Amino acid sequence: MSFWNDPLKAAADWLTGVFVGWGMNEVAAHVLVVFLGVFVLIMILMVIDILLVWIERKVVARFQDRIGPNRLGPFGLIQPFADIIKLLIKEDTTPDGADKVVYNLAPMLSMMSVLILWAVVPLAPVMTGVDLNTGLLFIIAAGSIGTLSIIMGGWSSNNKFSVIGAFRQVAVMISFEVPMLAVMLIPTIFAGSMGVNAIIQSQDIWYVWLSPLAAVIFMIAAIAELGRAPFDLSEGESELVSGFNIEYSGMKFGMFYAGELLHAFTFGGFWGILFFGGYRFFGLENVSFIFAILILLVKAMIGYWIIMWVKYTMMRIRIDHMLAFNWKFLTPLAFALVIVTALMNALMQGAPAWLYVAGMFLSNIVVAWAALEIVRAAGRRERERVEGVKVVEAAHH
Amino acid sequence: MTTEQIIFLIVGAVTLLSALMVVTARDLVHAALWLVATLFGVAVVYTLLNAGFLAVVQVVVYIGAIAILFIFAVMLTRRQTSKDTGPAVNKNWWLGALLAALTFAGLFSLLQGWSGFSKTASAFPSGFDAVNELGLALVSPTGYVLPFEVASVLLVAALVGAVYLAFNKK
Numbered sequence: 001m002s003f004w005n006d007p008l009k010a011a012a013d014w015l016t017g018v019f020v021g022w023g024m025n026e027v028a029a030h031v032l033v034v035f036l037g038v039f040v041l042i043m044i045l046m047v048i049d050i051l052l053v054w055i056e057r058k059v060v061a062r063f064q065d066r067i068g069p070n071r072l073g074p075f076g077l078i079q080p081f082a083d084i085i086k087l088l089i090k091e092d093t094t095p096d097g098a099d100k101v102v103y104n105l106a107p108m109l110s111m112m113s114v115l116i117l118w119a120v121v122p123l124a125p126v127m128t129g130v131d132l133n134t135g136l137l138f139i140i141a142a143g144s145i146g147t148l149s150i151i152m153g154g155w156s157s158n159n160k161f162s163v164i165g166a167f168r169q170v171a172v173m174i175s176f177e178v179p180m181l182a183v184m185l186i187p188t189i190f191a192g193s194m195g196v197n198a199i200i201q202s203q204d205i206w207y208v209w210l211s212p213l214a215a216v217i218f219m220i221a222a223i224a225e226l227g228r229a230p231f232d233l234s235e236g237e238s239e240l241v242s243g244f245n246i247e248y249s250g251m252k253f254g255m256f257y258a259g260e261l262l263h264a265f266t267f268g269g270f271w272g273i274l275f276f277g278g279y280r281f282f283g284l285e286n287v288s289f290i291f292a293i294l295i296l297l298v299k300a301m302i303g304y305w306i307i308m309w310v311k312y313t314m315m316r317i318r319i320d321h322m323l324a325f326n327w328k329f330l331t332p333l334a335f336a337l338v339i340v341t342a343l344m345n346a347l348m349q350g351a352p353a354w355l356y357v358a359g360m361f362l363s364n365i366v367v368a369w370a371a372l373e374i375v376r377a378a379g380r381r382e383r384e385r386v387e388g389v390k391v392v393e394a395a396h397h
Numbered sequence: 398m399t400t401e402q403i404i405f406l407i408v409g410a411v412t413l414l415s416a417l418m419v420v421t422a423r424d425l426v427h428a429a430l431w432l433v434a435t436l437f438g439v440a441v442v443y444t445l446l447n448a449g450f451l452a453v454v455q456v457v458v459y460i461g462a463i464a465i466l467f468i469f470a471v472m473l474t475r476r477q478t479s480k481d482t483g484p485a486v487n488k489n490w491w492l493g494a495l496l497a498a499l500t501f502a503g504l505f506s507l508l509q510g511w512s513g514f515s516k517t518a519s520a521f522p523s524g525f526d527a528v529n530e531l532g533l534a535l536v537s538p539t540g541y542v543l544p545f546e547v548a549s550v551l552l553v554a555a556l557v558g559a560v561y562l563a564f565n566k567k
Contacts, residue, residue: 133526133528140457174465
């Protein structure tokens with residue numbers, strides 16, 4: 001019965017017992033079991049990653065009124081495996097003048113920065129890698145390693161397009177880290193903890209109802225962090241060919257590509273965790289850990305689907321628009337929202353739950369409305385200024 | 398030797414080696430990447446000291462912001478000039494080495510007089526939340542609220558100064 005209550009611990013205890021029975025040191029056995037656990041998690045994630053390629057291609061096909069992969073296997077399900085074999089047997093090229101060590105390290109770091117995120121993801125109430133009390137900061141820290149991998153890949157390729165792509169991507173990533181971190185403070189305020197599991201446990205009411213604006217800002221910042229459309233200026237096929245990963249071939253390119261897909265899926269998962277209750281769904285998570293994992297996967301898939309939906313619907317925006325949008329709109333808005341949420345939280349400390357939720361929801365609506373009004377007024381002023389100039393020009397002619 | 402000591406020795410050796418590589422690497426970008434490795438090693442040392450918050454902040458601030466800006470600055474300069482071909486040390490190298498050795502010896506002898514030098518740290522009491530304690534200490538009047546606020550004012554002043562310098566006067 002203990003297996004069904006706490007499968008990780010039961011399995012780990014059993015395995016440790018086996019290893020100790022073989023005459024292994026207890027500490028060494030423990031280290032080996034933890035290592036095996038990490039290994040299994042990464043294996044599962046990589047298999048999911050292979051299927052994500054198929055899902056992404058099927059979804060984009062639907063958005064573009066096509067069928068997508070449909071030749072190999074049922075619904076084209078064998079296609080991603082064929083693609084991987086192709087990537088593996090492709091020639092592995094290194095450009096002239098490339099910095100070999102850095103060049104080869106970059107795809108690994110890129111994949112690593114995504115996989116390391118899953119260390120803090122609680123799959124079920126009792127199934128979590130590490131329950132860090134700084135879990136949210138850990139996510140940002142892992143993102144900065146991803147930024148580093150892009151710089152390394154872009155610079156070491158010895159190609160001006162890849163350097164420009166890397167610059168753009170890093171500019172996007174370090175800008176959108178700011179509103180993302182600010183918005184992550186909002187679930188922290190509600191839960192009173194930065195631990196990911198504590199945030200899920202305290203979501204008797206999904207935080208999206210308490211702070212819908214924070215959920216929207218988080219999603220926008222996550223899409224930018226992923227470098228997906230409309231923030232995919234690092235790729236810019238028409239100007240930069242493909243961005244920081246131009247020179248990579250075969251599986252090294254595959255690592256960047258797979259890393260991007262898994263990153264999108266992971267951020268879909270974090271969206272679900274921070275604002276939609278993670279593995280919780282009306283007490284179903286307490287029935288069995290299998291349900292909890294399934295609920296989390298479904299929520300991650302929904303988040304991933306929204307990321308894809310945005311990607312295949314929006315046009316790419318220019319870098320100055322992107323920076324202005326972030327620094328003049330999203331960052332101030334995120335900070336204002338944090339201040340308002342913190343103040344409301346302090347004011348309504350003793351209030352009943354329904355009043356708390358209603359107050360939070362309304363304050364979010366007010367902040368969003370005020371922000372949009374300010375932007376609208378600024379837009380109207382700008383339009384009048386530009387059109388006024390035109391009128392003067394017309395008078396001169 | 399405990400497991401923690403072994404891990405500490407490995408991490409310390411890697412950190413010191415990368416720190417050495419920072420000052421000896423010929424390529425500036427390589428030096429910056431070795432610096433990232435050094436800072437990462439320091440973050441691991443923080444983790445070993447049970448200061449998880451400091452470790453994560455170390456990665457976010459030093460690797461995520463400072464090291465990346467550093468690499469940016471290096472990359473924006475021309476690549477031919479970034480490779481240093483001159484001699485690695487000047488004629489005063491022995492003076493620097495002597496000063497470093499003296500500082501290390503001085504700190505070592507000072508710390509030996511401290512009672513906590515040879516003690517192992519006691520474990521946290523159960524239910525102790527280091528992040529919570531740190532947050533409370535930073536905002537409580539009996540704690541560090543004044544230094545915290547002064548540091549914030551300093552940062553805002555730096556920010557305003559940077560904006561003023563970069564501001565395009567029309």
